[in-house]
Amino acid sequence: GSYFQNGRKVASLILFLIYDLAVSAWRVAVVVMRPKLELKPGVFLYRHKVRSEFQIALLSNLVGLTPGTLIFDISDDERTLYVHAFDCSDPDARRREISEGFERRILELSE
Template sequence: MTGLFLVNILLALSWAAVSGSFSVVNLAFGFVLGTGVLFMIREQVGGSSYFQRTGRVVGLILLFLKELALSAWRVALLVSRPKMDVSPGLIAFPLTVERDFEIALLANLITLTPGTLSVDVSEDRKTLYVHCIDLPDPEATIADIRNGFERKIMEAFR
């Protein structure tokens, strides 16, 4: 997996050197071209898992963008009402992810989503404490995080 990613970066740098432009757009285009080349020879280089993982990471990114838009809309509706009827709260989210990278990624995705804030991780790294601006149903919020961000993180990085 990591080896093919480095090869893809080298292909992008090679493209930039051949085309004579090291702009961000040209490097990104070279990376996309390199991905296409590696996809065509994936069976010869054993890169099927590279593309499967890439698809899962893209799925996580798309889920984040969807949740970002939905939660921004919900928060905008909450604050635009003349009388803000919210019930803020703190939940203790039991973690299934175990590695530091996965916990940090989950905490950051939650914090970057409007209306939620990762506050702390327990000493034993089994619980993530999350503050929500509006928490009518804590169990539903825990289920949303578990079936959304946490599941996608485990699919992408395990």
């Protein structure tokens, strides 16, 4: 039971990573190909819910792998990620993407 459940959760995380990489790369390509760049790069804070140092590292690395985003710092209490996004026009949408995407799947792995 639990071996196969964990296998499915890991597969879900890997498949989501592949999906997110493709969607993010497409977004970046579309923006770059436009004659007039309408970017609003910026920084937003993301207060995560993961618990262990491994989970924090995993979340940071997965978000950082996504084209157009970069984790450039973490707060002293290790609860908040500082995220630079090439398009930060809607930081709440970016936070939701992280929360409902990578973070949810990482938390499911520890259940």
